[in-house]
Amino acid sequence: MDGMVVDQEHAEKVDILLVDDQPEGLLTLEAILGGLGHNLEKARSGREALRQVLARDFAVILLDVQMPGMDGYETAALIRERPASHHTPLIFLTASHTADVQMIRGYSVGAVDYLFKPLDADVLRSKVAVFIELAKQSALIRKQTAALVEREAEARQLAEARAQLLADLEQKNREMAAVNKELEAFSYSVSHDLRAPLRSIDGFSHALLDDYADKLDENGQKYLRHVRESAQHMGELIDGLLSLARVTRSEFRREAVNLSQIASDIGARLQHRCSSSARQVELRVDDGLSATGDARLLENVLENLLGNAWKFTSKRPQARIEVGESVQDGVPAFFVRDNGAGFDMSYANKLFGAFQRLHAATEFEGHGIGLASVSRIVQRHGGRIWAEGQVGAGATFYFTIGEGERK
Amino acid sequence: VRDQTILLVEDNAADEELALRALKKNNIRNEVVVAHDGAEALDYLFGTGAYAGRDSSQPPEFVLLDLNLPKVDGLEVLRRIRADDRTKLLPVVILTSSNEEADLLNGYGAGCNSYVRKPVDFQQFCEAVRQLGLYWLALNQVSPRTRER
Numbered sequence: 001m002d003g004m005v006v007d008q009e010h011a012e013k014v015d016i017l018l019v020d021d022q023p024e025g026l027l028t029l030e031a032i033l034g035g036l037g038h039n040l041e042k043a044r045s046g047r048e049a050l051r052q053v054l055a056r057d058f059a060v061i062l063l064d065v066q067m068p069g070m071d072g073y074e075t076a077a078l079i080r081e082r083p084a085s086h087h088t089p090l091i092f093l094t095a096s097h098t099a100d101v102q103m104i105r106g107y108s109v110g111a112v113d114y115l116f117k118p119l120d121a122d123v124l125r126s127k128v129a130v131f132i133e134l135a136k137q138s139a140l141i142r143k144q145t146a147a148l149v150e151r152e153a154e155a156r157q158l159a160e161a162r163a164q165l166l167a168d169l170e171q172k173n174r175e176m177a178a179v180n181k182e183l184e185a186f187s188y189s190v191s192h193d194l195r196a197p198l199r200s201i202d203g204f205s206h207a208l209l210d211d212y213a214d215k216l217d218e219n220g221q222k223y224l225r226h227v228r229e230s231a232q233h234m235g236e237l238i239d240g241l242l243s244l245a246r247v248t249r250s251e252f253r254r255e256a257v258n259l260s261q262i263a264s265d266i267g268a269r270l271q272h273r274c275s276s277s278a279r280q281v282e283l284r285v286d287d288g289l290s291a292t293g294d295a296r297l298l299e300n301v302l303e304n305l306l307g308n309a310w311k312f313t314s315k316r317p318q319a320r321i322e323v324g325e326s327v328q329d330g331v332p333a334f335f336v337r338d339n340g341a342g343f344d345m346s347y348a349n350k351l352f353g354a355f356q357r358l359h360a361a362t363e364f365e366g367h368g369i370g371l372a373s374v375s376r377i378v379q380r381h382g383g384r385i386w387a388e389g390q391v392g393a394g395a396t397f398y399f400t401i402g403e404g405e406r407k
Numbered sequence: 408v409r410d411q412t413i414l415l416v417e418d419n420a421a422d423e424e425l426a427l428r429a430l431k432k433n434n435i436r437n438e439v440v441v442a443h444d445g446a447e448a449l450d451y452l453f454g455t456g457a458y459a460g461r462d463s464s465q466p467p468e469f470v471l472l473d474l475n476l477p478k479v480d481g482l483e484v485l486r487r488i489r490a491d492d493r494t495k496l497l498p499v500v501i502l503t504s505s506n507e508e509a510d511l512l513n514g515y516g517a518g519c520n521s522y523v524r525k526p527v528d529f530q531q532f533c534e535a536v537r538q539l540g541l542y543w544l545a546l547n548q549v550s551p552r553t554r555e556r
Binding site: 187188191192193195196198199200202203204205206207228231232234235246 | 419421422425428475503504505506507508525526527528529530532
């Protein structure tokens with residue numbers, strides 16, 4: 001307060017109540033304490049003092065002991081009775097009677113002091129200053145306590161919100177588990193029950209063709225062959241659906257995956273499978289292609305993309321298939337490129353839907369499951385898949401593996 | 408081909424007929440006993456119920472076992488076969504529609520010797536049966552204990 005820097009906390013004004021029935025007494029107090037720069041309120045009687053105390057909180061109350069009517073002690077007792085002013089510091093002003101000192105000492109514990117008249121200005125100022133400081137610190141503590149209580153309430157609310165979220169999450173998990181279980185039961189039923197009638201349809205059509213061929217004309221035999229083809233096709237569709245479902249719900253194991261190795265192995269298998277045919281396929285796999293993800297699922301991706309590339313280049317005398325990595329829109333993406341039949345970009349959005357096909361079955365076989373599976377797997381890896389192509393000029397399939405999933 | 412019995416456990420009449428047809432097509436002329444549910448299969452193997460009095464010390468050459476069966480399911484049949492001294496070394500081939508991973512794991516876990524998925528295409532099924540017959544009836548040497556008993 002006496003420095004150049006005015007501390008905000010210390011610069012705050014507090015209220016001080018001066019109680020004396022004698023105007024001279026009040027004047028003396030005002031003269032001594034005026035320099036402290038605080039707000040001085042005056043009361044000429046105990047009753048008036050009580051009114052003031054009811055109206056506001058005082059940092060300290062200076063109380064003349066000897067007053068007509070309600071004296072200083074009675075006034076102090078009433079001030080203390082009121083909870084809001086129970087702890088307000090009191091300074092009794094008294095003539096130096098021993099009896100008074102005894103009385104004050106025995107009066108109460110807490111912030112109580114006394115001064116003898118005539119008043120020593122320095123002593124009075126320093127005592128009042130002490131109580132003002134005390135009042136300020138109490139206020140500060142009250143404020144901090146309130147803040148703490150508030151923070152505690154906030155923390156409690158946060159904890160409650162978190163618990164609620166967790167409960168919601170658990171509920172969602174339980175629902176998901178139930179849905180998964182249902183889906184599993186459904187898949188199981190499809191796998192078992194839907195295929196059984198197909199075996200009968202195919203098997204007995206075969207038996208008819210085998211045992212009763214002489215009783216069926218060319219047309220009859222052709223119809224039965226169609227029945228068998230359809231049954232077998234449906235069997236393949238069911239298998240496709242099941243593998244699609246499996247891709248979505250299978251366990252996900254995260255590990256470092258060497259995509260170059262996997263692509264080369266798949267390429268070797270494809271080469272081996274058509275080693276008898278006169279096909280010429282040039283397959284180039286870049287070195288060092290790697291990602292973090294589920295090895296089995298990523299193998300499925302490359303198997304489908306390479307299988308497709310192989311299939312759609314079957315009519316090229318010089319087929320070229322390339323597996324590599326390049327930056328697309330600022331993001332590194334793996335790609336599988338071929339110089340095969342390609343596709344019309346205006347149908348590009350249909351590429352990744354289940355059972356969507358852009359080529360007639362007579363031209364290129366397939367069920368439209370492969371790319372749907374690929375798309376789901378890439379999604380499970382937090383990545384993206386898209387394709388570029390042109391009819392007759394080949395296709396390129398790009399896919400990314402989500403942020404943080406790469407090497 | 409030895410003159411030994413094959414136990415076919417199959418509840419679906421059409422599948423039963425197709426299996427028998429596939430065996431015949433492959434000239435496997437062994438006697439085939441068909442059990443239509445798991446309980447019947449166990450009765451045959453252990454000489455109980457409808458098969459009371461059958462000599463259970465004469466096990467079949469091998470068992471073709473479906474998984475989805477009424478009463479006692481295929482896995483339970485397999486577990487009881489493995490738990491019994493008379494049949495614990497008996498070759499069991501699971502022949503089923505499912506290629507669900509769980510079924511494969513449970514099948515091998517319970518001690519099946521082979522797991523074959525029935526294809527929709529009868530010709531493929533025929534080929535599977537041919538190979539099974541060739542393997543279990545001609546190629547494979549069964550444990551001497553199975554024969555002794």
